[in-house]
Amino acid sequence: MTKKALITGITGQDGSYLAELLLSKGYEVHGVIRRASTFNTSRIDHLYQDPHSPQARLFLHYGDLTDGARLVTLLGEIDPDEVYNLAAQSHVRVSFDEPEHTGATTGLGTVRLLEAVRRAGVKCRFYQASTSELYGATPPPQNEDTPFYPRSPYGAAKIYSYWITRNYREAYDMFAVNGILFNHESPRRGETFVTRKITRAVAAIAAGKQEWLYMGNLDAVRDWGYAAEYVEGMWRMLQAEEPEDFVLATGRATSVREFLETAFDHAGLTWQDHVRFDDRYLRPTEVDALIGDPSKAEDKLGWKARVHAPELARIMVDADREALECVGTSWIDTVGESVWAPETAA
Numbered sequence: 087m088t089k090k091a092l093i094t095g096i097t098g099q100d101g102s103y104l105a106e107l108l109l110s111k112g113y114e115v116h117g118v119i120r121r122a123s124t125f126n127t128s129r130i131d132h133l134y135q136d137p138h139s140p141q142a143r144l145f146l147h148y149g150d151l152t153d154g155a156r157l158v159t160l161l162g163e164i165d166p167d168e169v170y171n172l173a174a175q176s177h178v179r180v181s182f183d184e185p186e187h188t189g190a191t192t193g194l195g196t197v198r199l200l201e202a203v204r205r206a207g208v209k210c211r212f213y214q215a216s217t218s219e220l221y222g223a224t225p226p227p228q229n230e231d232t233p234f235y236p237r238s239p240y241g242a243a244k245i246y247s248y249w250i251t252r253n254y255r256e257a258y259d260m261f262a263v264n265g266i267l268f269n270h271e272s273p274r275r276g277e278t279f280v281t282r283k284i285t286r287a288v289a290a291i292a293a294g295k296q297e298w299l300y301m302g303n304l305d306a307v308r309d310w311g312y313a314a315e316y317v318e319g320m321w322r323m324l325q326a327e328e329p330e331d332f333v334l335a336t337g338r339a340t341s342v343r344e345f346l347e348t349a350f351d352h353a354g355l356t357w358q359d360h361v362r363f364d365d366r367y368l369r370p371t372e373v374d375a376l377i378g379d380p381s382k383a384e385d386k387l388g389w390k391a392r393v394h395a396p397e398l399a400r401i402m403v404d405a406d407r408e409a410l411e412c413v414g415t416s417w418i419d420t421v422g423e424s425v426w427a428p429e430t431a432a
């Protein structure tokens with residue numbers, strides 16, 4: 087029997103890699119997308135399949151984590167074997183500007199989805215996208231037993247989601263797990279996260295289209311891995327015998343300054359000639375250092391990160407330079423035309 091998966095956040099970086107992975111494994115994949123007046127499916131357009139074709143295995147549905155009734159309907163109609171909750175307002179800096187919206191989606195959205203699974207009476211395995219931001223101010227290295235101390239409305243919303251997932255596991259005997267993922271990046275990373283902001287700027291500066299890059303705190307330390315590898319870890323968590331929470335990380339520390347240096351070097355540029363400070367990019371409370379200990383995932387899931395920050399920076403710079411050459415002057419063009427619209431009725 088073909089396995090069915092439901093992914094919230096399918097249009098995001100992780101959702102697009104996960105959809106690719108599950109399709110390659112023969113799954114039927116259903117993605118929830120929010121309606122917008124502009125198309126937002128550019129990361130999955132290459133996976134397009136005519137939904138009328140009998141071979142089609144990827145389907146999109148309108149829905150939103152703030153709409154619990156819709157989630158119940160979708161769960162009931164799709165009846166998935168696996169649910170991956172990747173949707174969220176996921177930008178930490180933005181969460182200070184929009185704390186309530188962040189709580190409503192990144193926090194309460196999770197219980198709406200868990201409750202929808204229960205109310206629709208679906209027997210499925212549930213993956214919750216938890217995050218290293220749960221550790222916040224707790225010093226590294228961080229593993230599954232490290233105490234949490236979130237430092238942003240985003241982290242506070244995610245800690246609710248972490249605990250409600252565990253509570254549903256214990257209260258209702260659901261196979262519901264948290265993947266505590268450290269930062270993971272790729273050429274598909276959103277443009278306002280620090281790595282992509284840097285690699286896009288490097289491409290534009292190298293092409294003579296931009297002079298300065300304005301940045302916040304360069305001392306922050308992160309454990310940056312490659313997103314395409316992390317979705318394999320998510321899938322493995324749902325194939326395990328028992329529902330358990332896992333850290334996915336590389337175990338290596340890199341500062342924002344070091345990432346800058348590698349990215350600029352790769353294009354033959356000196357970062358000090360182009361980077362300026364702008365306090366708009368500081369956060370009211372910062373998370374100084376996140377460095378994960380992924381040994382449990384290696385032992386129990388056989389998962390290990392292979393791409394580390396320097397190689398990742400080079401992959402991302404190359405991709406952004408290539409994209410800039412293709413589209414010429416306008417970055418807006420990279421969004422492109424969507425080739426499909428979701429079905430309005432499933």
Ligand SMILES: C[C@H]1O[C@H](OP(=O)(O)OP(=O)(O)OC[C@H]2O[C@@H](n3cnc4c(=O)[nH]c(N)nc43)[C@H](O)[C@@H]2O)[C@@H](O)[C@@H](O)C1=O
Nearest residue numbers: 176178217218219268269278279280281301302303306367
């Ligand atoms: C695991 C976790 O990973 C991500 O959260 P994040 O670590 O906050 O990611 P970021 O790329 O926005 O910042 C990384 C660091 O870089 C510093 N930084 C300096 N200057 C700029 C700057 O100009 N822009 C940004 N964005 N950051 C800057 C900033 O202060 C921070 O210390 C999300 O996916 C989140 O959803 C998640 O779960």
